[in-house]
Amino acid sequence: MKVRVYVSLKNGVLDPQGRAIHHAIEGLGFSGVSDVRAGRLIELEVDETVSDAALEEMAQKLLANLVIENYRIERV
Amino acid sequence: MKVRVYVSLKNGVLDPQGRAIHHAIEGLGFSGVSDVRAGRLIELEVDETVSDAALEEMAQKLLANLVIENYRIERV
Numbered sequence: 001m002k003v004r005v006y007v008s009l010k011n012g013v014l015d016p017q018g019r020a021i022h023h024a025i026e027g028l029g030f031s032g033v034s035d036v037r038a039g040r041l042i043e044l045e046v047d048e049t050v051s052d053a054a055l056e057e058m059a060q061k062l063l064a065n066l067v068i069e070n071y072r073i074e075r076v
Numbered sequence: 077m078k079v080r081v082y083v084s085l086k087n088g089v090l091d092p093q094g095r096a097i098h099h100a101i102e103g104l105g106f107s108g109v110s111d112v113r114a115g116r117l118i119e120l121e122v123d124e125t126v127s128d129a130a131l132e133e134m135a136q137k138l139l140a141n142l143v144i145e146n147y148r149i150e151r152v
Contacts, residue, residue, distance in 0.1 A: 007117070008119065021138070028134075033120055038117075041084060042094075042114055042115070043113040043115065047109075050106075
């Protein structure tokens with residue numbers, strides 16, 4: 001079974017990578033983009049036996065930095 | 077309007093970051109995880125006027141390296 005964990009920066013946290021991407025998008029001549037935020041996507045292949053609680057614990061202990069990041073877990 | 081672009085490595089492409097995460101998950105004592113792949117999540121804030129074609133072009137020119145990565149665009 002596949003599990004996706006989406007990790008994104010919290011609002012208000014500076015995002016230099018997102019700003020660089022935004023700048024590059026404008027440099028390529030695209031208009032209408034007002035903001036860009038960069039985050040991570042982690043795909044796990046797990047047994048059916050792995051509980052939601054275990055996935056939450058992985059996300060909180062390892063995958064996301066809860067001080068500056070939010071995460072969302074999705075079973076596919 | 078918010079648009080999310082998910083970028084992940086193609087199958088067969090070596091993923092050292094994913095391996096490091098997998099190793100760390102096992103080091104923390106979690107079992108049942110057989111594979112980990114790391115990717116990127118890019119969130120764009122765009123006008124309604126931005127077309128799907130423009131988003132595809134941004135993804136192909138800038139956000140993903142099509143030689144080794146796949147992307148998926150989702151309007152939220």
